[in-house]
Amino acid sequence: MRSPVALIPVSLAAWFLYPGPLAAEDGDITFNRQIAPIIYQNCAPCHRPGEAAPFPLLSYENVAKKGKAIVKVTAARFMPPWKPEAASFAYRDERRLKEADIALIQKWVSAGMPEGAAADKPQAPQFPSGWRLGEPDLVVEMPAAYHVPAGGPDIYRNLAVPLGLGEEKWLTAIDMRPSARSVVHHVLYFADPSGHAHERNKAGEEPGFSGMRPGGAAVPLGGWAVGAQPHFFPEGLALRVPKGADLVIQYHFHPSGKPEAEKSLIGLYFAKEAPKRTLTRIQMPPDYALFSGLNIPAGEKDFVIRDSYTLPRDIEAVGVGAHAHYLARVMKMTATFPGGDVKTLLNIQDWDFAWQDRYFFQEFQKLPQGTRLDVEIHWDNSATNPRNPSNPPIPVEWGEQTKDEMGSISLMAVPGSEADLRPLQTSLTRRRNDLAREKMQTDPDLARKVARLLAQ
Ligand code: HEC
Numbered sequence: 001m002r003s004p005v006a007l008i009p010v011s012l013a014a015w016f017l018y019p020g021p022l023a024a025e026d027g028d029i030t031f032n033r034q035i036a037p038i039i040y041q042n043c044a045p046c047h048r049p050g051e052a053a054p055f056p057l058l059s060y061e062n063v064a065k066k067g068k069a070i071v072k073v074t075a076a077r078f079m080p081p082w083k084p085e086a087a088s089f090a091y092r093d094e095r096r097l098k099e100a101d102i103a104l105i106q107k108w109v110s111a112g113m114p115e116g117a118a119a120d121k122p123q124a125p126q127f128p129s130g131w132r133l134g135e136p137d138l139v140v141e142m143p144a145a146y147h148v149p150a151g152g153p154d155i156y157r158n159l160a161v162p163l164g165l166g167e168e169k170w171l172t173a174i175d176m177r178p179s180a181r182s183v184v185h186h187v188l189y190f191a192d193p194s195g196h197a198h199e200r201n202k203a204g205e206e207p208g209f210s211g212m213r214p215g216g217a218a219v220p221l222g223g224w225a226v227g228a229q230p231h232f233f234p235e236g237l238a239l240r241v242p243k244g245a246d247l248v249i250q251y252h253f254h255p256s257g258k259p260e261a262e263k264s265l266i267g268l269y270f271a272k273e274a275p276k277r278t279l280t281r282i283q284m285p286p287d288y289a290l291f292s293g294l295n296i297p298a299g300e301k302d303f304v305i306r307d308s309y310t311l312p313r314d315i316e317a318v319g320v321g322a323h324a325h326y327l328a329r330v331m332k333m334t335a336t337f338p339g340g341d342v343k344t345l346l347n348i349q350d351w352d353f354a355w356q357d358r359y360f361f362q363e364f365q366k367l368p369q370g371t372r373l374d375v376e377i378h379w380d381n382s383a384t385n386p387r388n389p390s391n392p393p394i395p396v397e398w399g400e401q402t403k404d405e406m407g408s409i410s411l412m413a414v415p416g417s418e419a420d421l422r423p424l425q426t427s428l429t430r431r432r433n434d435l436a437r438e439k440m441q442t443d444p445d446l447a448r449k450v451a452r453l454l455a456q
Contacts, residue, residue, distance in 0.1 A: 029104060029107050029108045029111060029114070030108075030114050030115060030116025030117070030120065031060050031063065031064070031108070031113065031114065031115045031116055032060075032115060032116035032117060032118075032120035032121045032122060033116055033120050034104055034108070035063065035104065035105060035108050036060070036063075036121075036122045037122065038097070038101045038104070038105065039057050039063055039070075040057075040058075040122065040124070040125040041125075042080050042095065042097060042101075043057045043079070043080060044056075044057055044058055044125045045125075045127075045132060046080075047062075048125075048127065050130060050177065051132075052181065058124050058125065059124060060115050063113075064113045064115075067109045067113050068109065070105060070109070071105060071106050071109050074097055074101075074102045074105055075102055075106065077096070077097075080095040080096070080097065081095065081352075081354075081355045082094065082095040082096050082355075083348045083350065083351065083352060083355050083357070084346055084347060084348050084359055085347045085348070085349060087343075087344040087345060087346060087347050088343035088344045088345070089317075089343070089345070089361045089362070089363070089365050090361070090362045091319075091359045091360060091361060091362065092231075092234070092359075092360045092361070092362050093229070093231065093360070130177070131175060131177075131267050132175060132229065132230055133173055133175055133230050133232065133267075133269060136175070136267030136268055136269050137268060137269055137270045138163065138267070138268045138270070139265055139266070139267050139268075140161050140163065140247060140265070140266050140268070141161075141263065141264075141265050141266075142159055142161060142207070142249070142262075142263050142264050142265075142266075143159075143161055143198075143207065144207040144263065145179070145207075145261040145262060145263035146159065146206055146207055146208060146251065146253075146261070146262050146263070147206060147259065147260075147261050148180065148183045148253045148255055148256075148259065148260045148261070148262060149255055149259055150255060150256075150257055150258050150259050151255050151257065152255055153401060154185065154252060154253060154254050154255075154400070154401050154402055155210075155251070155252075155253040155255075156210060156211055156250065156251070156252055156253075156400065157206070157208045157209070157210055157250070157251050157253065158197070158200075158208050158209050158210075158211070158248055158249070158250045158251075159207055159208035159248070159249050159251065160192065160197035160198040160200070160208070160246045160247065160248045160249075161198060161246060161247050161249075161266075162195060162198055162246050162247075163191075163241070163245055163246065163247050163268075165241065165242075165243055165244060165245060166243065166244075167243050168240060168241065168242055168243045169240075169241045169268075169270045170238035170239070170240060170241070170270055170271040170273070170274055170275060171221060171238055171239045171240075171241050171268060171269070171270060171271075172232050172233050172237075172238045172269045172270065172271045173230055173231060173232045173233065173268075173269040174189055174221060174222060174224075174230070174266065174267065174268050174269070175224070175230035175266070175267045175269075176224050176249075176264050176265065176266045176267070177264060177265045177266075177267075178262060178264045179261070179262055179263045179264060179265075180260035180261060180262040182256045182260065183253050183254060183255060183256045183260045183262060184251060184252075184253065184262060184264075185225075185252040185253060185254040185402065186223060186224060186225035186252050187223055187224045187225075187249050187250060187251050187252070187264075188220065188222075188223040188249075188250045189220070189221040189222055189223060189224075189247065189248070189249055189250075189266075190218035190219060190220055190221060190247075190248040190249075190250065191218065191219045191221055191240075191241045191242060191245040191246070191247060191248070192217065192218045192219075192245055192246040192247075192248050193217055193218075193219065193242040193244070193245050194217055194246075195244045195245055195246050196246070197218070197246040197248045198246050218248055219239075219240070219242075221239055221241070221247075222239070225323075225356045228355075228356055228357045228358070229357060231358060231360060232269065233279065233318075233360075234318055234319070234360055234364070236275050236276060236277065237275050237277065237279045237318065237414070238270075238271040238274070238275045238279075239279065240274075241268075241270075247266065247268075249264070249266065252400075254402055277414040277415070277418065278414060278415065278418065278421050279318065279412060279413075279414060280412075280413055280414070280415065280421065280424065280425065281410045281411065281412055281413070282309065282315075282373065282410065282411040282413060282428060283408050283409075283410045284307040284309055284333070284373060284375040284408060284409055284410070284411075285305060285307040285375070285408055285435075286408070286428075286431070286432040286435060286436075287408075287432065287436070288323065288398075288406035288407060288408045289305055289377070289398060289406055289407050289408055290398050290406070290436075290450070291435045291436050291438075291439040291440075291446070292305050292307065292435075293305070293439075294397060294398040294405060294406070294407070295395070295396075295397050295398075296327065296379050296381045296395065296396045296397070296405065297381070297395055298381060298392070298393040298394050298395050298396075299381065299382050299383070299393050300379075300380075300381045300382065301380055301381075301382040301384075302378055302379075302380065303378065303379040303380075303381060304376060304377070304378050304379075305376070305377050305407065306374065306375065306376045306377075307374070307375045308372055308373065308374050308375075309372070309373045309428075309431065310370060310371070310372045310373075311367060311368070311369055311370065311371045311372075311373070311424075312369065312423060312424060312427045313369050313415060313416060313420035313423055313424050314366065314367070314368050314369050314415070314416025314417075314420060315366075315367050315413040315414065315415055315416055315420070315424065316364040316365060316366050316367070316413060316414050316415075316416065317335070317345065317361060317364065317365040317366075317367055317411055317412070317413050318360060318361065318364055318412040318413055318414060319358055319359055319360035319361055319411075319412045320333060320345050320346040320358070320359050320409060320410065320411055320412065321356070321357070321358035321359065321409070321410050321412065322346060322348065322351070322356065322407075322408070322409045322410070323356060323406070323407065323408060323410075324351060324353070324377065324379075324405065324406060324407035324408075325353060325402055325403075325404065325405050325406065325407075326353050326387045326388065326389050326402065327379045327380055327381050327385060327387070327388060327396060327405055328351040328353075328377060328378070328379050328405070328407050329349070329350065329351050329378045329379065329380045329385070330348065330349055330351065330376065330377065330378035331346060331347075331348040331351050331377055331407070331409055332344070332346060332347050332348070332375065332376050332377075332409075333345040333346045333347075333373065333374070333375050333409045333411065334373070334374050335367055335371050335372070335373055335374075336371065336372045336374065337367075337368065337371050338368060338369075338370040338371060343365075345373075345411065346359065346409060352387070353387070358412070360412075364414070366416075367413075368416075369416075373411065375408070375409045377407045377408070377409070379396075379405060379407070381393050381396055389402060389403050390403060398449075400453075436450075
């Protein structure tokens with residue numbers, strides 16, 4: 001027998017589930033009452049001038065113009081972009097529309113997109129400072145624009161700027177506003193405690209210096225990639241920025257077909273006090289799989305790399321992030337508890353290079369010593385992968401160009417107690433060094449490749 005709920009028409013089910021004003025009939029779903037709140041909250045943060053999306057969704061006119069497309073992209077869950085499947089632990093800031101909201105949008109568009117009464121018209125969303133996290137504590141502008149040519153290979157360039165900090169600071173978030181979004185593939189941020197990186201800027205005509213190495217003592221501060229949203233670290237966590245440090249930004253530029261000049265604004269957000277716990281990262285496989293045999297034959301539909309690591313100490317998992325290029329499809333990380341219980345930490349079945357983000361758990365998750373972390377990454381180098389940048393497919397190896405591949409999943413975590421930090425980091429470093437040594441001893445091509453990378 002069908003359940004009575006299945007007999008309720010969709011339109012009724014939609015308003016039944018929807019907490020907003022009740023709509024007795026289809027005609028009563030209006031933009032001003034039900035649709036605007038959904039769009040302004042879930043879409044406008046990106047669909048506005050200066051942000052990643054190609055058109056604004058800030059008014060009735062904006063939304064009505066795209067009505068049909070909005071029905072399609074929300075039903076397909078292509079928008080808002082959110083890649084991970086529901087996993088064992090809920091994520092913060094999850095960007096998924098409720099089924100009821102999707103149904104409401106469909107009904108509203110089929111009913112001819114009525115705007116509704118002027119008295120109901122909500123205020124257009126406001127973004128006073130333009131920054132997605134609000135006004136930063138410190139905004140720095142790159143001292144000069146970097147000119148990216150129309151074509152040629154990808155460019156890695158480090159630009160440094162003194163922060164002028166008279167004391168050590170604790171970074172809780174960092175965001176950036178590129179001036180030429182189309183050529184900025186991703187950036188990595190570093191703090192150079194020597195404060196000298198900006199003096200290296202004088203080499204050559206363009207600002208900054210080339211290569212993948214920002215300078216010996218530089219401390220990583222995270223990164224920004226197409227489509228990523230800025231986040232504050234969860235409560236109490238922050239990264240140290242030493243007194244007098246330079247901020248080094250390592251750009252990966254991908255020429256777009258026309259010349260561009262990039263001069264970014266960077267916004268930094270600081271904590272009021274030093275954190276009590278230290279944020280660390282468990283990257284699997286290490287070095288974005290440089291030492292994991294990433295050689296994908298042309299046409300290979302399911303190339304898989306797996307990695308496992310058993311925790312030598314207790315940790316609390318804070319969140320998870322993933323990185324790969326265009327060919328990756330599946331990104332999965334699980335935790336198997338000492339008792340055999342398996343929890344999924346990240347499960348992306350349709351990896352999209354454009355939407356790499358970090359996913360913080362709503363609550364820190366205790367993972368005891370002896371828990372085994374497992375990662376699997378799948379790549380599809382066949383002609384049927386619509387995201388394959390090479391047509392026909394070519395053999396792909398590990399590399400830093402967009403046509404090359406790399407891949408790893410990183411668990412962001414705090415040690416169970418601060419005394420566990422050093423043993424955990426030592427174990428991770430040893431594991432990484434053992435792996436690198438073993439692979440380079442048996443593979444002279446890989447050893448040459450690493451030497452080349454280090455010489456850049
Ligand atoms: C995190 C940022 C972000 C959010 C949130 C977001 N969008 Fe988008 N949207 C984009 C970007 C970037 C593109 C261009 C994507 C591309 O070209 O692949 C886009 C493209 C689109 C398109 C055009 C799709 C196409 O096939 O060309 C539509 C329609 C759309 N968004 C609607 C929405 C709606 C409706 C919402 C809210 C329910 C939403 N978006 C939320 C960033 C966002």
